[in-house]
Each structure stands twice: as C-alpha cells, then as structure tokens.
Amino acid sequence: MGEILLKNAWVIDPISGINGEMMDIAMDGGRIVEYVSDKADVIDAEGFLTLPGGIDSHTHTSGTKVNFGRYMSPEDMRAGRTPKKGAMHVTSGYSVPTTYGNSYKYSALGYTSLVEGAMAPLEARHTHEEFAFTPLQDSFANVLFDGNWGMLGAIEEGDIKRAAAIIAWTISAVKGFAVKLTNPGGTEAWGFGKNVSCINQTMPRFDITPTEIIRSAIEANELLHLPHSVHLHCNNLGTPGNYTCTLGTFDIVPDLNDTRQTLYATHVQFHSYGGSGWSDFCSKSEPIAQKVNMRPQIVIDMGQVMFGRTTTMTADGPMEFNLYRLHHDKWSNHDVELETGSGIIPVNYRKKNLVNSIMWAIGLELALLVENPWQCLLATDNPNGAPFVKYPEVIALLMSKKYRDAEFATVHQDTGKRVPLPAIDRELTWHDIAVMTRAGQARALGITGVGKGYLLPGAEADIAVYPIRVDDIDPAQQYEEVIKGFSQTEYTIKRGRVVSRRGDALVHGENTTFWVKPNVPSEYDMTHDERFKEHFERYYSIRMSNYPVQEEYLHRNYCIRTETDLSTTHD
C-alpha cells in the first residue's frame, strides 16, 4: 500500500460531480491523496474509463444459505472451474461459486464492496468466516429481523424504543450492518405452516400486521441513526398480481431522513407482477416506477432476471416452497429459531418460457422507467435473478435500445402483449451506469462517510479501470464492446493496491468487514435487561453470553458508531 499515481484516467465520479474528465489520481496508504512523491509507482490508464470501485448493495455470496446452495448443487460446481494460478486459489461453481470464486470474479468486474443481502443473526459466525475468505471485497451484512421474536414483541406492545434497543443489541452483537426485513410476518408465519397475503393481514401468534412491522422498523432504524435505511424484501414475492401489495408498501413509507432514502426495496422486479394467475401474468413495472418517481424516500434495486441456469436462495421460506411446487426439482427449507427462515431451489430461466421472458423485461423496464438513476440500482439479487457475471450484459441492455430489440426478438413470442418494454426508447448514459453500480449504492448504504463510492482525496482508494474509451464507442450501437469492456477490468485497485489485472487476481488480499454499533443509553442496553435475558434463556438454543460474535471472527474490521435518539429525556 505504497504510493501509486494513476495517470490519464478518464473519470466519471457522480458523487464528486465529475462527469468525464481526464485526471491523475494519487494514492497513498490505501486512501486517495492530493499529491504523491516522485517515488510513487505510476500506472498509465491510457484514457480508459475509470470509476470508483463497484459496490453491490444486494448479493448473496456468504453464509449458511449460500453454502447450503453449494452442497445441494454439486452440478453447479462442475459448471465453472479454474485451476490454481499465481496468487489465485482453485475455484469452482457458477451460480454459487466458492468464496474465492466469488471474490475473483467480482474483482474482475471491478467490484470492491459487497453487501450480503440476508444474514440470519444466529448464523452470523459462518457468514463472517466466509467474509474472511472473500479477500478482495469489503463486506457488509444485512441482518434479518423479519421474524425476530424480541422485536416483534416490542412492536406488539407499541414500544418502538424497545424495538430499536433490541435491533441495536442484536446488530452489534452479530457484527451486522443494516436491518433487513424479508417477507415481514410471512417468514415467521411459515413456521406455523402459514403465510401472510399482504401487508394488512394479521400474522399468527403476534397481533400485528406487516404494515406495523415495516413502519416500526423504519422508525426504530431512524432512532438509531443507522447508516443504511431499512432494507426490505416485500411480501408476496413472485406471485401474480403482487404489484398492488408493493404499491401499498411504498405508500406507508414516511420520509424521515434528509441524507438518504428511508426505505431500500430490494429486487423489485420480483414484486411488480400483474394478473390473477400464471395464464394472464403481465408486467406492472409502470405503476411501480411511477410510485418510485413520486416518492424520493424510496430507493429500489432491479433484481434483473437473465436467462440461464442459476440457484435461488432467500430467507423467504414459503416463497421457495411455492417455487418447488412449480418446478418439482430439489429444494430445501430451513427455520432459524426465533429469527427467520430460508429456502433454496435451483432454477433455469428460459427464453421459451413466457413467464420468464416477462420477468426479464420487467427488470429492464424498472431501470428505464425510474427517472432518477439514484433511485434504481443495478443488481440481479445474485444469484436469484442471475449470477453477477451477467452484470455487463445488463449494463449493455440498459445502454442500447438496439440490443434490447435484438434480444426481445428471441424471447417468447407472446411477451410483447404483456410488457411495455418495446415502447421504451430510453438509453442510459455512462454517468447513469456509474450511479447505478457504485455512487447510488454508496449513498443508499450511507457509506460515503467511510470513503466509499467516490474518488476525491480522503476516499478509500477503490478504483476500477475498464478498457473502454468512451469517446471512441457508441454504446447504443456497439453494445458488444460495452459487454466486453465491463466484463474485465484493466486494473481493479482495492485499498491502494492493484488486486486484479485483466481478469486475474494478483494478490491474496485482505478485506474489511464494516459493522455498526449504535451508542445506546444504559437503560436501553439489552445486555442488562431482565426481560430480554429471560426471553433468551427460555427460547434460544444457546445462551445469551455465547451469542455475540467475537472479534476474532472478523479479522480486519471497522466499527461505525452511531449516536441514537433513545435517551429518556426526549419523552
């Protein structure tokens, strides 16, 4: 991590307001600095497109669920294998690769930070161990709270501050980063063989509805001043006609934060379906996108589906069971004590299948119809919609109407009657793509403060240089060049070190796990709360003192401390 000077970089850095300038970037000690001495190593970027390191705000690369996907799909391990090469370990797997496989492939695409979309708190140790072996990306973990009995009990009592205190204790105990709700109410109901149909249905055992869970979690999240907003996987994923439920959910979101959104709704493609069944299934991306356009407090990610084989995995157990009833392939379901659940099944999205073709169109429509790129981020919910290696193709589809039309001609012939995609002419710009793949993520996650997502002095030196000369190619016509350019960086720089060059990882790397610790007043510290302790002793299979993840599971880590509004004087 010595001095490096990156010369002749053609930079797009939306957060700093730089849109296409030839610059030299100086780095020292893992950070971007104003100047370096003559002794600095010089890298010539040759006028190539240079962006801040990519950030994936919702991906599944680490944890028990991903690992279960690995061992229930040995055939996936045959689909992509690479031998040991230089600093690179042997890897295998395509949709659920080994940890090194994920890390090297993400690095080749220019990604330097990953947010694990769903970590069951009870299984946090496993997730952190896998983070340690994903060496080329910094890691963040969304912590699942959808079925957390402690939090649900506090919400039932109407005690938001207690709910916030439980979130604060749990999130710092498991070294997590943000609050994730997956099918709130539904995943917990699944433990009793039930689900919730939408946000106003009361769940079994607790006398509350998903509306109350979402609203209370949002309020608690803002009381704790967490960097990220509540990260929501809406109810009713994948059901025809679910868009009304999604619109209803977006309607209940207040605007509580000046610096970022108040709700991050993930993989919205899976929640934008019209129709009353599979026979009249259609796209409802237009009302969803309109709603997002009208509500700046919401940020969504696409959850784009791409054709081919992949593995679906989510904490939404009942949804995966419904998927099993469609596919009749192997499947798994899992319950995590008082917290959440999960399910996994392998799928193959096919162009010949009308439903799959419509799903493919919806993701693109969302990205094109949401006017502000800061509000719709690029993700495939890796690997649910498609493995992340398809990102370059998604980018090319968004930048080229010609490519979309060419692909559209190959999907199921009836798709045109069910989706608005062919009528959309918008083509995204390089700047839009830079927003949707890094700057938007950094802002939505609230991590610009720790130096992520921009390239001014003081920022982390995470940089991706793509072999694309923006002035020489027209992305609307030469979409193949765009795919090629984004598939493999010329240089990926992580913390001031070249970690990947033309697809090969060069160093073993050492990543940082970011976690949050809200500073709660002593009366809200759950460590000394008799009721919480009793709840733990009575219902959990492990003791409360054994629950927190020790620091040795984290190796290198960075704690983001927040000040909270929990003090009693506010009452």
Next chain:
Amino acid sequence: MKVTITLWDRDNPLIPVEAEMITPDAFFSGEEIIIAVGNRHMRLDGIADIHIEGEASSAAEVAIEIRGDSARFKRVGEMMTAGSITIEGDIGMHCGNFMSGGSIEILGSADGWLGREMKGGEIICHGDAGDYCGAGYRGGRKGMRGGSIEVVGSVGDFACEHIAGGEVIIRGNTGDYPCAEMKGGTVIILGDCSRVCANMSAGTCYVYGYADEMIPTFERIGCVDRDGLQLHHFRGDVANRGHGDLYVARYGYLS
C-alpha cells in the same frame, strides 16, 4: 489408422492417471497427448510405447488398442465421437464419459462410472463394471441419454441411475438401487438385483432374475410373456407419479 499403446510397468501402479485425451478424435487430429499422473502433467509417450500404423481420413477410422495395466487410467474415451478403443485389461473410472459415437470394448473389468452421461456409441465390457454404470454425475438430473452398454459380468450399486435414454444389458447381477430415478431408455438385467427402479418416472426395465426388496410403491398390472418367460408387470414409481414399466421374473418385498 491403428494405434497401439503399450503401457510400461509403473513404480507405483496405484497412482491414478487422468487420460481423457486417449480418444480416436485426439489421435486423428494429431495433437500432443497430455496425461496427468497424479498431479504431474506429462506426454503419454513418457509412460507408454505408442505405435501408429497407417493413415486415417476421419476419426472413425482410428482404432486404439491399450495393452498393459490400465486399471488406474481414468476418463479414457471421454467425449469421443467416432472410432474404436479396445482395452485388453481392466480400465479405471469414468471410461466413455459423455461419448457420442464409436465403440469401446473392454476385455477385462471396468471401474465406476462406466459410460456416465453417454449420448451415443457402444460400450461392451467383458468383465464386471463398478458402481454408477451408465449413471449421471453428482447433482445431475440425467444419466445416460443414448447409445448402448453391455456388461457381461456383474455391476455395482446405482447402475443406470437417472438414465434418460439408450439401452443397457447387464448379464450378471447388479448391486443395490439399479435404475434409481430412471427417466427413459431400456435396461435389461439378466441376473438378480435389489431395490430396483426407485423413484422412476418413465422408461422400461426388465429383471430376469430375482428382484429383492421391491419398492412397495409400484402398482402390479398383470403378467406378460416375454421370450417364453412369464414376467410380472409393474407401473410406477407411484410415489413419483411415474409411468415407468418394470418387468420382473421373481420378486420379494422387505419382510
């Protein structure tokens, strides 16, 4: 073109050899034949004498003969499309993986995974074959899809697992679970077997010997006469909503 490969005696004959390049296609194209002995890559002529006689105008005219101790040579004939391979002794695992044409004749016995996921062509094994003969691989949904396998001796467990097409004749006995998850094709077992056709969804299986521990979720349709022999006709696996046909000469359930 006739290729004769005479293997030298090895210091440690137990070290496995990955020999997926021993195919008529590779010899026809004239590529360098690279194998891996344990973790060391080397040319085939580093462990064998190779004698080539005559010319070939296509891979179909290449006949390979392997002499010597080939019991630890794996993946011989993998992906072959034409031509023939004759193995004078025993052969290691994965012989004829994915083959789509041509023929393999094994004068000795074969190890596991003989003809795994093969699509076409012909394999004759004069000795016994190991487990997973004609099967799919770990996690796969389809085993052998076409072509034919004949084993003169007996085979191990899970023979023809996931088989989806082609024809297999086993003249001896099979181990446990032959034709598990069968989806198509025809399997003929002249000897005895146990727990045959578990979870089958389609395809046809004949057992001329004794089928032990029959799966209880098969529906008995009646009797048919085949080659002068009365066979019980079953349909199933009912538990998998299957429509496979299972014919057995004699059978018994787990008591």
